[in-house]
Amino acid sequence: MAQQNGDSKKLDIVVVGGGLVGSLEALxxxxxxxxxxxxxxxEDIRTTPQVRGRSINLALSVRGRRALKDVGLEDHVxxxxxxxxxxxxxxxLDGTTYVIPYDARTxxxxxxxxxxYLNSQLLKESENYHNVQKHFNHKLxxxxxxxxxxxxxxxxxxxxIPVTADLIIGADGAFSAVRRAMMKQPLFDYSQQYIEHGYLELCIPADEHGGFQMPANYLHIWPRGEFMMIALPNQDCSWTVTLFMPFTNFKMIYSEENLLEFFEKYFPDAIPLIGKxxxxxxxxxxxxxxxVAVKCRPYHVSDKALIIGDAAHAVVPFYGQGMNAGFEDCTxxxxxxxxxxxxxxxxxxxxxxxxxxxxxxxxxxxxYNYIEMRDLVTRPSYRLRKAVDDMIFWLFPSLWVPLYNSVTFTTMPYSRCVENRQWQNKVLLYSFIFVGILTAFGAFLRQ
Ligand SMILES: Cc1cc2nc3c(=O)[nH]c(=O)nc-3n(C[C@H](O)[C@H](O)[C@H](O)COP(=O)(O)OP(=O)(O)OC[C@H]3O[C@@H](n4cnc5c(N)ncnc54)[C@H](O)[C@@H]3O)c2cc1C
Structure with missing residues (x-):
């Protein structure tokens, strides 16, 4: 039986939603x-097949790992x-590839x-606690x-089924019913934004020997300016491929011919990998x-209810932080x-x-990261900035942590990561100005 904290007051808590964040919070x-x-x-996802329509795999980074460690699952996952x-x-476009490492230093x-898999592990772990009950097929x-x-x-x-509790935790996702109830409270601020782009999942299967068809240890990206395709590896050596594109572009692909034409023009190397x-x-x-992105506040109602995870802050998936941020809520x-x-x-x-x-x-x-992934990564200015960031990071690792690294590989509060980046931008700008003035002055003296 799992270790429990035995000293403090015991509460009766209902968690609405047994997705990733709800099942972690329960632990x-x-x-x-x-x-x-x-x-x-x-239904209990441990006994039902994967449904199409949710991302099949996710990028787990330090914030999520830390939460999994707290509940004893990090090592296993x-x-x-x-x-x-x-x-x-x-x-x-010509099918050649190059690598941009996430962290060249360490x-x-x-x-x-x-x-x-992750959701199942979290639910399975709760079997070790006699004080957790799970009710599937129950809609709030x-x-x-x-x-x-x-x-x-x-x-x-x-x-x-009527239910009462000392505390209600709404972890019921981006279209949360608990949040809908909160919206009736005075002073509750809420905004949502649908972006003009949608996503569609495809699959690159394993090769005939059951191996990966592409180098496995990367997040593959086909950046094409207005749109992009990405691929994340799966345990069975297949790849989950996601095409992000404006809905208007999706609408223009309505027949086999224009689908193949589109792929031949923008993703020719992916056709043999996926198979026509x-x-x-x-x-x-x-x-x-x-x-959809959702922003709202406050997250609670008196001492009775709280929303966490996507229910409180659904974000677009381009930083790979939605689940990680939800897990950090629990921590x-x-x-x-x-x-x-x-x-x-x-x-x-x-x-x-x-x-x-x-x-x-x-x-x-x-x-912002959507623009970086689908467009900026291909530009020399982006690669120059990344090289400068990586070099200073390498020289002064505790002073200069690049934005992506601070978001993904540290638990620095997200707002501090942004402030840090703004400070770095200023330092670089003033340094360039200073070097520019020195160069001009030197040139003037040589005349
Ligand atoms: C394409 C895509 C790719 C993504 N990639 C990443 C990534 O790489 N890394 C990352 O960190 N995040 C990623 N995310 C975000 C991540 O999927 C979410 O942030 C995460 O699933 C949020 O978990 P949650 O438990 O809060 O909500 P959900 O996963 O939506 O779970 C909510 C649960 O509540 C249940 N529920 C809903 N309504 C009710 C109700 N009325 N009564 C009872 N139960 C209810 C649902 O059935 C569900 O099980 C991605 C998202 C998308 C769309």
Whole structure:
């Protein structure tokens, strides 16, 4: 039986949503000895096949790893499942590739992990805690957050189930029903933004010997300016390929001929990897899905309810930080439970007050990173800046951490990562001006 914190007050907590963040949060709370009930809309994913429409694999980085370590799963996920990705492998139009390492100095990497696998591991781990109950096929249909009461409907029998709790944690994703109930509260700020681009998942299968068809330890990118395709490796040596593109461009591809024409023009090297027939079949079997970013605050209602993960801050996926930020929510919440000795009002207030700046920051960074991934990476100015950053980082590792590294390989608050970058920009600008003046002055003296 797992170790529990036996000294403090025990609370009755309902977690709405047994996705990645909800099932991790349940483990953190169970470790503290609280009684936790997870209510999840879908069936138990451990016994159902992968559904199309969610990203199949995800990039796990330091913030997510730290949370997994806290609940005893980091080693298993990293060493028995995750596939290290050391950098971006860029595919040019002519099919040649080059590598942009994530961390040339210490070779840190991100890990490709299967969504279903990770979620299953988190749910499986909760079997080790007698104080966690899981209710699948339960959809939240009504909430009175001030009273701590919820109504679920069983998806099979349609029976309604009333539930009360000391604390409700909404981890029910980007279209959260708990957040919808919060929106009725005065002074709740909310905004959402759909970007004009959607995504569609394809697959590069394993080769005839069951091996990878491309070098495995990279996140492969086909940057094409207005749009891009990326590929992350899977355990079975296949690749999950995601095409991100404006919906208007997707609409222009309606027949086998123009799909193949489009791929021959922009991604010729990917056609033999995917296979012509499979490409046509997979492309028309799905439809492009939208990407939404949600910003809101505060994240809590009195001492009764809190939202975390995508329910609180869905971000576009281009920094690979959505899940990592959601996992970090759980870590921060655990620290606040410790700091405030289970005083819910203090915990929820501090979480709301301090977390939004960082989640807003990663939301903006993720929007920016799409432009970097699909366009800027191919430009000499980007590569020059990266080389300068890497060189100074190499010389002064504790003084100069480049933006991508601080977001991905440290737990520096996201808002500090942005401030850090702004400071670095200023230093570089003033240095260039200084060198420019010196050069001009030198030239003047030589005349
Ligand atoms: C294409 C794509 C690629 C991505 N890649 C990455 C990546 O590389 N790295 C990364 O860190 N992040 C990535 N993300 C983001 C990541 O998927 C999310 O941030 C993460 O899944 C959020 O987890 P969550 O548990 O908060 O929400 P979800 O995963 O959406 O889980 C919410 C759960 O709540 C349940 N639920 C919903 N409504 C109800 C209800 N009314 N009643 C009961 N249950 C309910 C749902 O069934 C679901 O199980 C990506 C996202 C996309 C779309």
């Amino acid at each position: 953190y709370l169970a470790k503290r000895g609280h009684r936790v009930r997870i209510y999840e809309y879908r 990293i060493n028995h499942h995750g596939i290290p990705m050391q950098g971006r492998r860029i595919h040019r 070779n840190q990497c991100i890990y490709s992990v299967g969504r279903n 249909i009504e909430a009175n957050l001030n009273k701590g009461s919820l109504t679920f409907q069983k998806t099979d029998t349609k029976e309604t 027939d499979k490409l046509v079949q997979d492309f028309f079997a799905g439809k492009p899905l939208p990407l 921060i919440l655990d620290q606040l439970f410790q700091k405030h000795q289970e005083n819910l009002r203090a915990i929820l207030e501090e979480f709301s007050l301090t977390r939004w700046e960082d989640t807003f920051a990663i939301s903006d960074l993720a929007m």
